[in-house]
Amino acid sequence: MLTRPPYDVVVVGAGVVGAACAYYATLAGLSVAVVDRGPVAGGTTGAGEGNLLVSDKEPGPELDLALLSTRLWGELAAEPGAAFGGEAGRGTGGGFGERIEYEAKGGLVVASGEPGMAALRAFAEGQRAAGVEAVEIAGERLYELEPHLAPGPAGGVHYPQDAQVQPALAAAHLLRAARSAGAELRLGETVTAVRTRPDGSVLGVTTDRGQIDVPAVVNAAGTWGGELARLAGVALPVLPRRGFVLVTEPLPRIVRHKVYAADYVADVASGSAALQTSAVVEGTPAGPVLIGASRERVGFDRTLSVEVLRRLAVQAAALFPVLAEVAVQRAYRGFRPYLPDHLPAIGADARLPGLYHACGHEGAGIGLAPATGLLISRQLTGKQPELDLSPFRADRFARS
Amino acid sequence: MPTSPSDHPNRPEAGERAVSEVYDLAVVGAGPAGLAAAVTAAGLGLRCALLDAGPRPGGQYYRHPAPGLGAVHPERLHHGWAAFAALSSRLKVHTAAGRITYLTGHQVWTAERGEIWRLHATLGPEVGAHAVVRARTVLLATGAYERQLPFPGWTLPGVVTAGGAQAMLKSGLVLPGRRVVVAGSGPLLLAAASSLVSAGATVPAVVEATSYLHYAKGLPTLAANPAKLAEGAGHGATLLRHGVRLRRSSAVVEAHGTERVTAVTVARLDRDWRPVPGSERRIACDALAVGHGLLPQIELATELGARTRETPDGSVALAVDSGMRTSLAGLWAAGETCGVGGADLALAEGELAARVIAGRPVPPALRARRERRRAFAELMAAAHRPGPAWTEWLRPDTDVCRCEEVPAARIREAVEELGAGDARTVKLLTRAGMGWCQGRMCGPAVACLSGDDRPRADSRPLACPVPLAQLAGPEPS
Numbered sequence: 001m002l003t004r005p006p007y008d009v010v011v012v013g014a015g016v017v018g019a020a021c022a023y024y025a026t027l028a029g030l031s032v033a034v035v036d037r038g039p040v041a042g043g044t045t046g047a048g049e050g051n052l053l054v055s056d057k058e059p060g061p062e063l064d065l066a067l068l069s070t071r072l073w074g075e076l077a078a079e080p081g082a083a084f085g086g087e088a089g090r091g092t093g094g095g096f097g098e099r100i101e102y103e104a105k106g107g108l109v110v111a112s113g114e115p116g117m118a119a120l121r122a123f124a125e126g127q128r129a130a131g132v133e134a135v136e137i138a139g140e141r142l143y144e145l146e147p148h149l150a151p152g153p154a155g156g157v158h159y160p161q162d163a164q165v166q167p168a169l170a171a172a173h174l175l176r177a178a179r180s181a182g183a184e185l186r187l188g189e190t191v192t193a194v195r196t197r198p199d200g201s202v203l204g205v206t207t208d209r210g211q212i213d214v215p216a217v218v219n220a221a222g223t224w225g226g227e228l229a230r231l232a233g234v235a236l237p238v239l240p241r242r243g244f245v246l247v248t249e250p251l252p253r254i255v256r257h258k259v260y261a262a263d264y265v266a267d268v269a270s271g272s273a274a275l276q277t278s279a280v281v282e283g284t285p286a287g288p289v290l291i292g293a294s295r296e297r298v299g300f301d302r303t304l305s306v307e308v309l310r311r312l313a314v315q316a317a318a319l320f321p322v323l324a325e326v327a328v329q330r331a332y333r334g335f336r337p338y339l340p341d342h343l344p345a346i347g348a349d350a351r352l353p354g355l356y357h358a359c360g361h362e363g364a365g366i367g368l369a370p371a372t373g374l375l376i377s378r379q380l381t382g383k384q385p386e387l388d389l390s391p392f393r394a395d396r397f398a399r400s
Numbered sequence: 401m402p403t404s405p406s407d408h409p410n411r412p413e414a415g416e417r418a419v420s421e422v423y424d425l426a427v428v429g430a431g432p433a434g435l436a437a438a439v440t441a442a443g444l445g446l447r448c449a450l451l452d453a454g455p456r457p458g459g460q461y462y463r464h465p466a467p468g469l470g471a472v473h474p475e476r477l478h479h480g481w482a483a484f485a486a487l488s489s490r491l492k493v494h495t496a497a498g499r500i501t502y503l504t505g506h507q508v509w510t511a512e513r514g515e516i517w518r519l520h521a522t523l524g525p526e527v528g529a530h531a532v533v534r535a536r537t538v539l540l541a542t543g544a545y546e547r548q549l550p551f552p553g554w555t556l557p558g559v560v561t562a563g564g565a566q567a568m569l570k571s572g573l574v575l576p577g578r579r580v581v582v583a584g585s586g587p588l589l590l591a592a593a594s595s596l597v598s599a600g601a602t603v604p605a606v607v608e609a610t611s612y613l614h615y616a617k618g619l620p621t622l623a624a625n626p627a628k629l630a631e632g633a634g635h636g637a638t639l640l641r642h643g644v645r646l647r648r649s650s651a652v653v654e655a656h657g658t659e660r661v662t663a664v665t666v667a668r669l670d671r672d673w674r675p676v677p678g679s680e681r682r683i684a685c686d687a688l689a690v691g692h693g694l695l696p697q698i699e700l701a702t703e704l705g706a707r708t709r710e711t712p713d714g715s716v717a718l719a720v721d722s723g724m725r726t727s728l729a730g731l732w733a734a735g736e737t738c739g740v741g742g743a744d745l746a747l748a749e750g751e752l753a754a755r756v757i758a759g760r761p762v763p764p765a766l767r768a769r770r771e772r773r774r775a776f777a778e779l780m781a782a783a784h785r786p787g788p789a790w791t792e793w794l795r796p797d798t799d800v801c802r803c804e805e806v807p808a809a810r811i812r813e814a815v816e817e818l819g820a821g822d823a824r825t826v827k828l829l830t831r832a833g834m835g836w837c838q839g840r841m842c843g844p845a846v847a848c849l850s851g852d853d854r855p856r857a858d859s860r861p862l863a864c865p866v867p868l869a870q871l872a873g874p875e876p877s
Contacts, residue, residue, distance in 0.1 A: 014819070040819040046828050168828035172818035185819055249836070249865065286804075286831060304510050304703060304861045306520060313872035324527075324872065327865040330838060 007033045007184070009216040009380055010205055012191050012228055014038075015045035016167055016366050017358050018220030019174035020373030022183050025218075028377045032183040033214075035207060037190035040175060041168035044222045044365060047334025049245060049282070049290050050167040051258065052367040055107040055159035056265050058123065059130040061391035062343055062364070065371050067131055068386055070161050072370035076174075077102035096177075100170040101285050107162030108137070108145055108257040109264075110153040110319070117154040120262045124157045133160050148254045148322050162258050164282065167366045174369075194232035194355070202232075202354025216380055218356045223337040225345070225359030229394070234351050236394050238360050240335035242301065244294050244308045246316070249327045250287025258282045259319060264293070271340060273297035277308060279315035281323070288329065291316040293363065300335060336362045339397075346372050346392035348379055356380070357394045423449045423501070425757055426519055426535035428508050428700065431459020432484075432743040433735025434541030436750030437757075439490040442499040444758035449533050450491075450500055451521060453507040457491055458484060459543055460563065461743050480743055506531060509866050511538065511700045517730060522866050530870040537730050537757050540701055540718070541750060544694035544736035547715070548841050549584075549790055550808075552798045553655030553664075554690070562592045562691030575601045577687025581664050583607035583652040586693035586784045587742075590635040596689070597642040604683050606639065607666050609673055609692075609790075610783055611649045625776040627744070651675070652690060653793040661688055673787025693784050694740040695844070701737070702857035704728055711739045713781035714844075716857045722767070724753035732757060741777025748773055791849055800849065801842040803835020811849045823847040824859070833858075836865070 009025055011018045014036035022034045036042065052073055057063040077097030096102075111117040124134040135158045142149055142156050179185055186207075193206040194217060204213040219236075221228040229236035264278040275296040283289050294308045309331060317324040337360045339345065344365075345357035356379065358372045371387075378385040425441050427434045430452035438450040452459070462484040494500040506521040517538045523529035546561045553559070560568070560576045562584055568574050579602045582593040593606045639646065647666060653675050654665040668679035696717045702708060707719040707727035717739040724732045734753045735746030748770040755762050794800070796809035814820040814829040823839075823846045826832055832846050833839030838860050839846070847855065 039821050039825040041825065041828055046825070168825070172814075172820070172829055175819060176817055187819060187821060246868075246871070247834075248868065286834075288834075302705070303513075306510060306512060306518075309871050310873075313868050317868060317872050324869040326868055327525075328862065328868050328871055329836065329865045330834070331861045332859070333861070 005204070005213040005215065007031045007212065007214050009033075009218060010035055010212055010214045011218040011220050012036070012205070013043075013220035013222055013359070014040045014171065014175065014185065014187060015043050015220065015222050016041070016171040016174070016369040017222065017361065017372055018218070019171040019178070020369040021218050021220055021358050021376050022178040022373075023174045024370075024373040024377035025380055026178045026181045026183045028381045030377070030380060032178065033186055033212065034175065034178070034183060035186045035189050035191055035205070035212075037188065039187055041171040043224070044334050044336060045167045045171050047243075047245070047332055048167040048366050049280070049292055050101075050165045050170070050366050051280075051364070052163040052165065053107060053258070053364065054127070054132050054161045055109055055134070055157070057127075058265075059126050061387075062368075063127070063130055063132070064387055065368050066364070068374070069368050069371035070163070072374060073102065073163060073165070073367075074104070076370060096173065099173050101166035102163065103165075103285065104160075104163045105282070106257050107159040108142070108156055108259045109159070109262055110142065110149070110156040110259065111262045112153055114154050116262050120157055123265065134158070135160070146256060146259060148320050149259070150319060150321050158257075164258065165366060170366065170369075191228065191231065194228070196233070196352065200352065202352065216354050216356060218358055218376055220358045222359055222365065223335045225337055225357065229357070232352055232355050234349055234355070234394070235397070236345055236357065236360070237340060237397050239297060239338045240300055241338040241362065242294070242296050242298050242333060242335055243292060243363065244305065244312065244331055244333045246291040246309065246312055246328050247330045247332070248289040248291070248323065249329045251283070251289055251326060253283050254322055255281055255283040255289055255320060261315070261319065270295075271342070275308065277311040277315060279312055279319055281316050281319055289323065289326075291323075295336075295363075297338070302333060304331065304333070337365070338362050341396075344368065344372065344392055345394040346375055347385075347389040347394075349394045351395055421447070421501075421534070422516055423447050423533070423535040425449070425537050425539060425754075426451065426517065426533050427539045427541055428519065429459060429541035429543055430454070430457040430502070431461050431541060431543050431735065431746065433543075433737075433746035433750035434459070434539070435487045435491060436747045437539050437541060437734055437754040438500055439487055439494060440751045440754035441758055442494040443490070444754065444760055446758055448494075448500045449503060449535060451503045451506040451508060451519065451533060453505065455504050457488055457502075460567070483747065503531070503533065506533075507864050508700060509863050510861070511704065513704055513728060513730070522864065522870055525867055527867070527869045527873065530873065532875055537732065539732040539734060539750075539753055539757065540698070540726075540737050541733070541735050541746070542697045542700065542737055544696050544740050545840050547692040547695050547844055548690075549692050549786060550798055550800050550842070550845050551651075551653055551655070551793050552795050553657070553661065555799060555802050556655050556657050556661045557659070558657065558661035558687045559655050560687065560689050562588050562689045563694075565689035566592050566595055569595050569599055575599055576689060577685065578602060579604060579685045580687040580689055581605055581607065581652065581683055581685045582689045583664070583666075584691040584693075585609040585786070586691065587632065587780060588691055588693065590632065590639065592689055592691075593644060594635040594638040597644060598638060603639075603642070603644045604685060605666065606644055606646045607650045607652055608646060608648050609651045609669055609787070611671075612783065621775045621779045624772050628776055651790070651793065652688060653680070655688055656682075661685065664688055667793070669787065670789070671787065672789035674789035674792050692786060693781075694736060696737045696740060698733075698737050698857065699860040699863050701726060701728070701731060701733065703859070703861055704731075706731065708857055709739075710855055711781050712778050713740070713785045714855050715740070716855050723756035723762075724749055725756070739774070739777060740781065741773060745770065745773035745777055786844075786848075788848070791845075800845050801830075801832035801835065803837055803841070804831040806830045806832040808849065811846060815850055820850055822852040823850050826850045
């Protein structure tokens, strides 16, 4: 009578966080299915720039997560491709790092005036104490790192640990690796209910294709993580925070690092619904320069905002005047999964045994994905996680 | 397709009034639909702005020889030149009287909705070369671009699009080659071949992928459109006179050559467009004009969420009601944007839309003409829908996206091993469609290879590239 459920865990969401959860859980010996109503990387992952940043995070739980993730991305990137499914040398061959366009390019934060530089210096001081590599660069030395930078900044801080991946490739290749180790990918399948036992624990999920009995469900639904939580009968206040990215025509390498103005950190930390923009400029291996980042809470409105584009263009040209002479070839937008205190929800939900959250990473989901996946797999297998997960508890908003 | 700035050296200045005034109607596109709409609306008392990326009216259809070429009889290359001449002279009269502000060299990159719509246009690469046109209503008459299906050798010099060959003839009075194979599918092939032989080229074969048997299913529609039949018969007679052979149910499956095309391989196709093994034959040529019909250019509307419909040829067009209204308040569409159907249909729809926008009754004869032409267009579209097995003539190393040089094998890998099941995911994983043309060239092929059988509108938040300095600049006022 007792039939074993087909999987140990169902991960809902085939974005980069769901992919990392599936990858580490499979690696830990679990039988995993990934279910997504859309394609691989169809939500916020596919609209991301692929930032792996420590530079924009103040000391605290998110920085600890970012430092762990930075190490894990480096380890993943160093894996030979053959270990990740597919034959080496075929199609997008090469090692894993090459396949996902991993670049340990480093970040450069610039401060326009002396007061800004003083604040940035103090910020970097705190980060260094928490384990971040942060090197102060005097104004005139900035041009050795970025020859096309506009004249005039008071100085900056170089963060060698900042890196970049192509996020859709990162998700797809993590999923391919998980599949080659036995995970199942179920795309175009929508979860319509999370079923529970009389004792309140997870019994399984219902999808538009049928029922899946499974003792553990991982909510990696990103910006739609609140909806999935609601299906399970628990509250999680994930809200969309819209962002636009401008993509220039392909250019020779004129921007070497991930470069942004010091105000960006304040924008990230703000909870305001109003529009905030601070240019984050970076080159890509394919040639185009990416220009982010705007933040506004306008629901899921996909309409292009001319004002947002204007502000991003002004700020990008202020950092790199040479960009004023190029064409913007396209633009895209995405919706960051925003939680009110800017920390993701990671780990077992105390309100519903068997439900795990891995969502709400706002604009840092690509960067924080491996650490999130690893920590979830530790909990799923009853092992001690590398970090204290209590700051990321999903029920921390419950009483407000 | 973005028009290169060098195409319009004679662009007049936008003028102060152009940007400060709120027009009753802004028409985007000065091809048959847009011209007909603008002159009709102006005649009914509306103040109109007519924006177009090109230097002269007529769009892709009514192309002119460049003024310096001294062409004496451009009408010989055109059907319906008299209709165009009449529209042009009405445009001149309305422009002179201040009822139409005709804005050449204006490429609209986005539209903002509202009680007052705002159209943002770029006029060229210079910093200040941008404009904002404000209007209470907008008519989208942005036409269509050519559907391309890749095949081995399609990137060789000497391989041009069927429409490109027509355009070279009409505007440059030059031939793409001396011995030109015309291939693909759709009524444009006969028109292109007929123009080419009339201009002195040899056309060793017209290679049409469909069998034309579909047409037999629509006899009443055919009988109701005698003018279209006469047009087709005219092309047919020209081709017959020049001894041009029409090969039906066949396709060019490879173009050969190193420096440029020297020959093509033509194969017979089964009903799904699968090449029949052993049916290949080689035809020597020095140019190949190839096209698979046209696709509506509608991103200005779809980016705002306008409803679309799938046409019988597998393309995506704007959904409009009998008054040419889109699903967005204040936005109308006419001509190819509502489904490709040719200049006569576009003229009828432009005029009809203008009457509705002006709040005037639509003459029954006009409505009937529009409906007849639309029915004919749908019949043609059904006949020329690409068969699902055309992808079998691709080789693993055939570039599907030529901007980003993405071969078929990479796209198949993304689908089979990386979990891509639609064109957008393929694009994210391979860069196919991320280049300068923004997927206009490879979009249909990528969608087909991804296994996504529901055509959907491509996402293009910017309808064309925009100089960053113009995005950054203060709004012209």
